[in-house]
Amino acid sequence: MRGALSQTVARRYFGTDGVRGVVGQDLTPELVERLGRAATLWCDGGAVFVGRDTRASGRELERAFASGVASAGGNAALAGILPTPAVALLALDLGAVVSASHNPPEYNGVKFFDADGRKLTDAAEEEIEALLDAPPRDPEQGRIDNVEVAIDSYLEHVVERFGSDLSGLSIGVDCANGAYSGIAPKAFEQLGALVTPIGTEPNGHNINVGCGATDLVALQRTVKEEELDLGVAFDGDGDRMLAVDERGEVVDGDQTLAVLALDLGVDLVVVTTMTNLGLHRLAEERGIRVVTTDVGDRYVLDALRREGGILGGEQSGHLICLDGHVTGDGLAAALLLCRALHGRSLSKAAAVMPKLPQATANVPVRTKALPPALEQEIERMNVELAGRGRVLVRPSGTEPVVRVLAEAENDQEAETLCGKIAALVTRELG
Secondary structure, eight states, rough: TTTTSSOOOOOHHHHHHHHEEETTTTTTTTHHHHHHHHHHHHHSOEEEEEOSSSSSHHHHHHHHHHHHHHOOOOOOEEEEEOOOHHHHHHHHEEEEEEEOTSSSSEEEEEEEEEESBBBOOOHHHHHHHTTTTOOOOOGGEEEEEEEESSHHHHHHHHHHHHEEEEHHHHHHHOOOOTTTTTTHHHHHHHOOOOOEESOOOOOOOOTSOOTTTTHHHHHHHHHHHTTOOOOEEOOOSOEEEEEEOOOOOOEEEHHHHHHHHHHHTSEEEEETTTTTTHHHHHHHHHEEEEEOOOOOHHHHHHHHHHHHHOOOEEESSSSOOOOOOBBBHHHHHHHHHTTTTTTOOHHHHHTSSSOOOOEEEEEOOOOOOOHHHHHHHHHHHHHHHTTTTTTEEOOOOSSSSHHHEEEOSSSHHHHHHHHHHHHHHHHHHH
């Protein structure tokens, strides 16, 4: 049924990364069942590989989604708790993940991958939304099966493709009480590392709570107290990874991308508008072409495929290596980072990219349309900075705020620039 619709509808449910909301309010089992049916109708009643993270609501929503798939004559293959990148690798006619990624436990959602492990386009999501009210079709043909080997298949692939000898390396591994809890520590242990795991006791209500890539305090404390070589942290569904060096200092996605770009010897990297100018300067020095996209890993992926690149990512920890994979993968990124150390400390490896200080602000607004006068002032300031820094203003895609980023040679200048632009935004739009 894909492509058969003469016109698509404006997206009501799909956001920047699937459908997401607070369970029982924005997201209900009934809506998730309709999503399962609509997606299956869209792919003409095919097979849908389904994974989920560790949220308490996951099992009920997984069942609702599978019922929707079966009601459209499709086959739902349920893999249980599985990281998002594993679903992308193992997708059948479709892959679906019941997850709200880095959001708190009360949230959940559904995101999709096509048969090649690619996130669906906006147009495809609009076509699925147009089918949300469609009735069941051939439900007697539908099936729901449980898949037992998914975790082993995924772990074997990632360890073989991205792993290296980690004998003697001491590493803290924070799984955010999420989908990597039974997987990531095992991967590092298989490669010989000395692993100190945290955030590996999911109870349905503690995913991303005081742990993981959204809150690095526990990992920083563990690395320092245990005198570990480094730490890595994932978010709840495993598509983000941030690191902590031996001093307990955060190594963000930009710094990790810099380390990987030099180690892999790539001549192209894809980044977003939030990427630190330090990475741009390093790339220019090393002759690496940089392609910049809007914020969002799907845009990074699209640009990599368009430009024929293999490496890209975001400051937030979405890191993508398409040499042996189809999407961003937190565990693969962590293994590549360890492989790139070559006996160095992580702080020394990350020092290849001096970071410019950044200051940010989220400004509440009545309307998110930037007036021409504000855009002109931003352009004037960037011209005046002449590469020594920059200001970036962008409306949020999910909240009634405008996000302001200022970057400069020192903290004080960055804070001053950010405050000035935030005040202008408030005056014009607040």
